[in-house]
Amino acid sequence: MRHFLTLKDYTKEEILEIIDLGLRIKAEVKAGRFTPYLQNQTLAMIFEKSSTRTRVSFEVGIYQLGGTGLFLSSRDIQLGRGEPMKDTARVISRMCDMVMIRTFEQEKLEEFARFSNVPVINGLTDLYHPVQLMADYMTMIEHGKADNPVVAWVGDGNNMTHSWLMLAAKLGFELRVATPKGYECDTSVVEDARRFAAESGAKILFTHDPKEAVEDADVVTTDTWVSMGEEEEKEKRLKDFAGYTVDGAMMALAKPDAIFLHCLPAYRGLEVSEEVFEGAQSVVFDEAENRLHAQKGVMVWLDSRRS
Numbered sequence: 001m002r003h004f005l006t007l008k009d010y011t012k013e014e015i016l017e018i019i020d021l022g023l024r025i026k027a028e029v030k031a032g033r034f035t036p037y038l039q040n041q042t043l044a045m046i047f048e049k050s051s052t053r054t055r056v057s058f059e060v061g062i063y064q065l066g067g068t069g070l071f072l073s074s075r076d077i078q079l080g081r082g083e084p085m086k087d088t089a090r091v092i093s094r095m096c097d098m099v100m101i102r103t104f105e106q107e108k109l110e111e112f113a114r115f116s117n118v119p120v121i122n123g124l125t126d127l128y129h130p131v132q133l134m135a136d137y138m139t140m141i142e143h144g145k146a147d148n149p150v151v152a153w154v155g156d157g158n159n160m161t162h163s164w165l166m167l168a169a170k171l172g173f174e175l176r177v178a179t180p181k182g183y184e185c186d187t188s189v190v191e192d193a194r195r196f197a198a199e200s201g202a203k204i205l206f207t208h209d210p211k212e213a214v215e216d217a218d219v220v221t222t223d224t225w226v227s228m229g230e231e232e233e234k235e236k237r238l239k240d241f242a243g244y245t246v247d248g249a250m251m252a253l254a255k256p257d258a259i260f261l262h263c264l265p266a267y268r269g270l271e272v273s274e275e276v277f278e279g280a281q282s283v284v285f286d287e288a289e290n291r292l293h294a295q296k297g298v299m300v301w302l303d304s305r306r307s
C-alpha cells in the first residue's frame with residue numbers, strides 16, 4: 001500500500017504515470033463517460049485549515065469515481081479537542097477506504113499515515129502541497145510547457161515552493177526560485193532536492209532577484225505572501241515582499257508565450273497584479289480545474305497499489 005504524502009517518495013515514472021491516468025480519466029469524463037473506478041469507496045477528508053479547491057475537487061472527484069466523500073473539519077471532530085492523531089487514524093481507517101488530510105505539521109500527517117490501514121493523501125501541510133503540483137504539471141502538459149521547461153518561482157519559500165523543488169528535482173527540469181532574504185526554502189527540503197537533482201539532471205537556482213529568475217522562463221508562478229497560519233506576520237511580510245509582485249513588467253521578461261500559474265487563492269496587487277492575473281498568459285482557472293482531474297489520478301492509482 002502506498003501513501004501520497006510528498007513527491008519525495010515518488011519516482012519520475014510514477015509521477016508521470018499518475019498524471020497520465022488523471023488525463024485519461026479527464027478525457028473519459030469530457031466524453032461523457034463516468035467509470036466507477038472507486039465504486040462504494042469512502043474518502044475521509046480531514047481539514048485543520050480552510051479550503052475551497054481541495055475540498056471541492058476531492059469531494060466531487062470521489063463522487064464522480066463512484067464513491068462518496070466525508071468532510072471532517074477538525075472544529076467538529078474529537079481531533080480538535082485533543083484526541084491523538086494515531087487514535088483518529090486507527091478509527092477512521094477501519095471505516096473508510098482512503099483519507100485526505102490538510103494540516104499544519106508534515107509530521108502529523110506522517111503519524112496519521114503510520115497508523116492508517118488505508119492510503120493517506122496530503123491535502124496541504126506547512127511543508128508540502130503535492131496534489132497541487134500534479135495539477136500544475138498537468139496544466140503545463142496541456143499548454144505545451146512540459147518539454148524541458150524553465151520554471152520561475154517568485155515569492156515566499158513555502159509549501160508550494162518546496163513542492164516545486166521536489167517536482168523539478170524528480171522530473172529533471174530547470175527551476176529558478178526568487179525569494180526575499182529571510183524567506184528562503186527549508187534547508188532540509190533544499191538538500192533533498194539537490195540530491196534528486198543530481199540524479200535527474202535538474203537545474204535549480206536560488207536568488208534574491210526576481211528578474212534573474214523570470215528572464216526567458218516558460219512558466220512564471222507565485223503564491224500568497226501570507227500562508228495559512230502566518231496571519232500574525234502579515235504586516236511585516238507585506239513590507240518584506242516589496243518588489244516581488246508578478247506584474248506586466250516582470251512577466252515581459254519571460255518568454256513571450258510563457259504561462260502564469262498560481263495555486264490560488266490569489267491576492268491581487270500583492271503577489272500578482274490584476275493585469276497578469278486576468279491577462280492572456282494566465283491559465284490559473286485551467287490549473288484549478290485540473291485539481292479535480294489530477295487527484296482522480298492520484299486516488300485511482302493509490303487504489304491500484306493496495307496489497
Ligand code: CP
Pocket residue numbers: 050051052053054055124132263264265
Ligand atoms: N490551491 C488550494 O489548495 O486551494 P484551497 O486552499 O482553496 O484548497
Ligand code: NVA
Pocket residue numbers: 124158159160223224226227228263264265
Ligand atoms: N501557501 C498557501 C497555499 C494555499 C493553497 C498556504 O499554505 O496557505
